[in-house]
Amino acid sequence: MREKLLIIIILTSFAQSQAQGLQKGFDKNEYIKLMQISARQLDTPWVNSKFPLPNGYQLIYRSAVVGLDNRWDLWLGADNIAVISLRGTTKNSVSWLENFYAAMLPAQGSIQITKQYTFNYKLAQNPHAAIHTGWLIGTACLSQTIIPKIDSLYKNGIKNFLIIGHSQGGALAYLLTAHLHYLQKAGQWPADLFFKTYCSAAPKPGNLYFAYDYESYTQQGLAYNVVNADDWVPESPASIQTINDFNEVNPYIDAKSTIKKQKFAMKIVLRVVYKNLVKPTNSAQRKNQKYLGAKATKIVKKTLPELVVPKFAKTSNYVRAGNFITLQGDAAYYKLFPNDKDKVFMHHMWEPYFYLIAKWHD
Numbered sequence: 001m002r003e004k005l006l007i008i009i010i011l012t013s014f015a016q017s018q019a020q021g022l023q024k025g026f027d028k029n030e031y032i033k034l035m036q037i038s039a040r041q042l043d044t045p046w047v048n049s050k051f052p053l054p055n056g057y058q059l060i061y062r063s064a065v066v067g068l069d070n071r072w073d074l075w076l077g078a079d080n081i082a083v084i085s086l087r088g089t090t091k092n093s094v095s096w097l098e099n100f101y102a103a104m105l106p107a108q109g110s111i112q113i114t115k116q117y118t119f120n121y122k123l124a125q126n127p128h129a130a131i132h133t134g135w136l137i138g139t140a141c142l143s144q145t146i147i148p149k150i151d152s153l154y155k156n157g158i159k160n161f162l163i164i165g166h167s168q169g170g171a172l173a174y175l176l177t178a179h180l181h182y183l184q185k186a187g188q189w190p191a192d193l194f195f196k197t198y199c200s201a202a203p204k205p206g207n208l209y210f211a212y213d214y215e216s217y218t219q220q221g222l223a224y225n226v227v228n229a230d231d232w233v234p235e236s237p238a239s240i241q242t243i244n245d246f247n248e249v250n251p252y253i254d255a256k257s258t259i260k261k262q263k264f265a266m267k268i269v270l271r272v273v274y275k276n277l278v279k280p281t282n283s284a285q286r287k288n289q290k291y292l293g294a295k296a297t298k299i300v301k302k303t304l305p306e307l308v309v310p311k312f313a314k315t316s317n318y319v320r321a322g323n324f325i326t327l328q329g330d331a332a333y334y335k336l337f338p339n340d341k342d343k344v345f346m347h348h349m350w351e352p353y354f355y356l357i358a359k360w361h362d
Helices: 002-019 028-042 093-100 133-155 168-185 208-218 255-260 264-300 331-336 350-359
Strands: 057-062 072-077 081-086 104-106 108-114 117-122 130-132 160-166 194-200 223-228 323-327
Touching: 028 057, 028 072, 028 081, 028 160, 028 194, 028 350, 072 133, 081 133, 081 168, 093 133, 093 168, 093 264, 104 108, 104 133, 108 133, 117 133, 117 168, 130 133, 130 168, 130 208, 133 168, 133 264, 160 168, 168 194, 168 208, 168 223, 223 350, 323 350, 331 350
Parallel strands: 081 160, 160 194, 194 223, 223 323
Antiparallel strands: 057 072, 072 081, 104 130, 108 117
């Protein structure tokens, strides 16, 4: 009886130690460590001296370059916490093409990357949710190796995973987090597998319905986007909101019927106003889908010739998603990182983020 009790105590203690490996909530030091790991994606000699690697972490896997110049690293800490580090935009033109492939696709469906690989995905419950096409392709290509690695690590007792991505890597981190959440919800992994995400300088990943869905399961301290208020990247892609982007029950959708009931003079005025407000946004959305969707597809297929995308969603209503940690510059910051129109990435790279997070306090 005493031996059984001792075994129960040991197992309980082990379970508690595993659960304590990662805690909910924003952790400044945790973010700094992840950014030091993320900086290794730069592949330049000066990184090691400028951004020292946190103690106890070791690179155990680097993926091949796939998709539109996408790559990820797997690190393992001495505390048995695994880190999935997603590379951001590179100098390669196809990497930038991934960013500009900004027409939206439904957040549930399938996309053929090659004839041998079709990515079946569910990134949101809401049927109106939509996400960025280029970053969905990146997520699809990276998931081919990420999912098996998670399976393997979990079988070896690794249950805590941190996800980090800066810039485009942050956009991918949004979509990967959603993908992993719904795989776990579908029963691919037990509930004791724990994911925590730090997007950094990430752009807007999808529309309002995707944001609602993402926030519903991450708002209790499971995911963050850290942004520099002077960084333009989190403000992109451009958003176009039409009356079709509102919830189904709203006063705008039936505005024409309401206008018909008005007196003649008021009816004429309101029709002109309504047309001038609605027509430009609808036109802008169609042009966005044409150039950043259909035409972009033709260019992307030069790199991924077997790509088959589903029908684009009729929305371009990009919004911020998730919990935000906003870093504000001060006079000392602007002396080091002054606004310069010739240096558009001045406020976006790792250095200003390291500087601002070191001074940040909650």
